[in-house]
Amino acid sequence: MLIFQGTGVPTGSPEEMQIHMGKWMAWIDKLAKADQYAGGEPLLPGGKLVSGAGGKNVTDGPYTEGKEIVGGYFIINAKDMAEAVEIAKECPDYELGGSTQVRQVMKMDM
Amino acid sequence: MMLSGKIQELTDHLFRHESGKMIAVLSRLLGLNNLETAQDIVQDTLLQAMNSWSYNTIPDNPAGWLHRVAKNKAIDFLRREKKFKEIGPHYAYLLQSEYSLSPTVHQLFLENEIEDSQLRMMFACCHPSIPAESQVALTLKTLCGLSVPEIAKAFLTNEETISKRVYRAKEKIKSEKIELEVPVSEELPERLDAVLKSMYLLFNEGYYSSHPENLIREDLCQEAMRLCLLLTQHTLTSYPRCKALLSLMCFQCSRLNARLDDQKNIILLKHQDRSKWFLPLIQQGFDYLDAAAEPFEVSTYHLEAAIASLHAAAPTFEKTDWASIYHLYEMLYQLQPNPVVAMNKAIASAYAINKQKALDELLQIKGLENNPLYHASIGEMYFETDQKEEALKWFNKAIGLTSSQSEQQLLREKMSLC
Numbered sequence: 001m002l003i004f005q006g007t008g009v010p011t012g013s014p015e016e017m018q019i020h021m022g023k024w025m026a027w028i029d030k031l032a033k034a035d036q037y038a039g040g041e042p043l044l045p046g047g048k049l050v051s052g053a054g055g056k057n058v059t060d061g062p063y064t065e066g067k068e069i070v071g072g073y074f075i076i077n078a079k080d081m082a083e084a085v086e087i088a089k090e091c092p093d094y095e096l097g098g099s100t101q102v103r104q105v106m107k108m109d110m
Numbered sequence: 111m112m113l114s115g116k117i118q119e120l121t122d123h124l125f126r127h128e129s130g131k132m133i134a135v136l137s138r139l140l141g142l143n144n145l146e147t148a149q150d151i152v153q154d155t156l157l158q159a160m161n162s163w164s165y166n167t168i169p170d171n172p173a174g175w176l177h178r179v180a181k182n183k184a185i186d187f188l189r190r191e192k193k194f195k196e197i198g199p200h201y202a203y204l205l206q207s208e209y210s211l212s213p214t215v216h217q218l219f220l221e222n223e224i225e226d227s228q229l230r231m232m233f234a235c236c237h238p239s240i241p242a243e244s245q246v247a248l249t250l251k252t253l254c255g256l257s258v259p260e261i262a263k264a265f266l267t268n269e270e271t272i273s274k275r276v277y278r279a280k281e282k283i284k285s286e287k288i289e290l291e292v293p294v295s296e297e298l299p300e301r302l303d304a305v306l307k308s309m310y311l312l313f314n315e316g317y318y319s320s321h322p323e324n325l326i327r328e329d330l331c332q333e334a335m336r337l338c339l340l341l342t343q344h345t346l347t348s349y350p351r352c353k354a355l356l357s358l359m360c361f362q363c364s365r366l367n368a369r370l371d372d373q374k375n376i377i378l379l380k381h382q383d384r385s386k387w388f389l390p391l392i393q394q395g396f397d398y399l400d401a402a403a404e405p406f407e408v409s410t411y412h413l414e415a416a417i418a419s420l421h422a423a424a425p426t427f428e429k430t431d432w433a434s435i436y437h438l439y440e441m442l443y444q445l446q447p448n449p450v451v452a453m454n455k456a457i458a459s460a461y462a463i464n465k466q467k468a469l470d471e472l473l474q475i476k477g478l479e480n481n482p483l484y485h486a487s488i489g490e491m492y493f494e495t496d497q498k499e500e501a502l503k504w505f506n507k508a509i510g511l512t513s514s515q516s517e518q519q520l521l522r523e524k525m526s527l528c
Binding site: 012013014015016017018020021024025028040041042071072 | 123124125126128129156157159160161162163164165166167168255256257259260
């Protein structure tokens with residue numbers, strides 16, 4: 001799983017935004033053609049934070065720093081962590097200060 | 111559907127053009143004094159689209175999606191801020207009641223209302239009280255969706271200069287209380303002339319700038335044509351002069367690809383490969399010129415378009431109808447007695463009459479002392495009449511005046527023949 005953080009705050013022109021979006025689409029397209037893309041969703045900003053015994057504390061949030069906000073995720077197929085990292089390096093958001101968490105989904109053998 | 115098909119569905123400049131449309135509509139809704147709020151709402155809308163569409167979820171109707179989000183954001187803004195008193199008198203009343211708020215917003219996003227809003231925005235941006243260069247900058251910013259850095263790049267200037275021009279325009283809008291409206295009938299022709307002049311400047315900025323990046327120049331030309339087309343399509347503004355200007359732009363644009371060689375040096379009309387001229391645009395040029403014939407009026411755009419049409423129709427430079435072109439320049443000079451027209455008229459006379467006549471005419475022109483093309487043309491006429499020493503002097507002056515490397519290159523080649 002690739003978790004994209006700190007994305008979605010470019011101050012660019014409409015044209016630059018469209019071009020940036022095009023890079024994402026081209027990336028997904030490329031991964032899909034290589035059978036590496038298994039799905040993904042963007043997350044809307046905002047949300048709630050639930051904590052405490054019985055979930056009694058419900059607050060707006062998570063209010064983390066901008067660069068830590070999760071903008072969305074991909075599920076990808078990679079043979080190992082090294083390949084997944086190579087894939088993550090192609091994310092177009094680094095130029096905007098974004099970062100990517102690469103995590104392996106645990107498969108439970110039944 | 112294949113993903114790559116999805117990417118292609120998004121037309122070029124969709125964000126840029128939809129941004130221009132939505133800013134015009136929202137400014138009409140919220141009043142021009144809330145232009146910045148309109149721009150913020152549009153920026154938010156595009157951001158939302160970028161974030162969600164990036165994950166391969168492009169909606170079937172991208173423009174409709176953007177409009178819906180912008181509408182909702184505008185309705186939210188109105189409910190939250192309740193700034194009805196600051197909003198233009200046309201909509202304040204309708205927006206106060208929850209009953210009519212949402213239908214009013216929806217109504218303004220109908221296709222013909224969007225065009226109407228863009229038209230109003232053009233008249234506001236090109237208001238005569240706004241200085242000409244600020245008119246062009248504000249038009250590009252609001253109607254064409256270009257950012258300040260993009261405008262600065264296209265105009266070969268810095269961002270601060272463009273920011274100041276936009277700022278000055280916005281100050282004028284406030285101090286002159288400029289509203290988004292189509293001028294009443296007796297004012298319309300004069301106000302339309304101001305809009306057309308601004309479109310003409312915008313086009314020329316793209317066409318004549320020696321910017322190394324082709325794309326930026328073509329963008330400016332395309333934007334000018336897009337807005338001019340809008341004027342020709344609207345019943346209130348479809349004056350013959352608008353069609354004549356659009357015709358002129360079509361003819362000029364048809365030669366864009368033939369104007370530069372592989373090293374991006376300018377190729378003069380004389381040496382252009384005419385097979386590279388883009389025929390569909392030439393055809394459109396003729397169509398708009400025909401359409402501009404009725405009802406009868408003669409604008410400078412008619413004359414310029416007619417001149418461009420004669421160039422477009424000529425099989426070679428030598429077989430051009432120079433006599434008619436010279437005659438049209440004489441008429442243009444009557445309407446617009448400025449030194450640049452005088453120079454073009456003189457150059458035409460070189461081929462319509464003779465080089466000596468052209469040289470005499472050129473030497474009489476005052477006011478082009480800093481114009482490199484003027485000096486280059488005089489050099490050319492001296493060269494053609496076998497006065498190579500004089501020619502060298504004028505070419506040399508021209509080189510000192512132009513900052514364009516491709517023009518310098520062209521002049522050096524000439525000088526090596528002297």
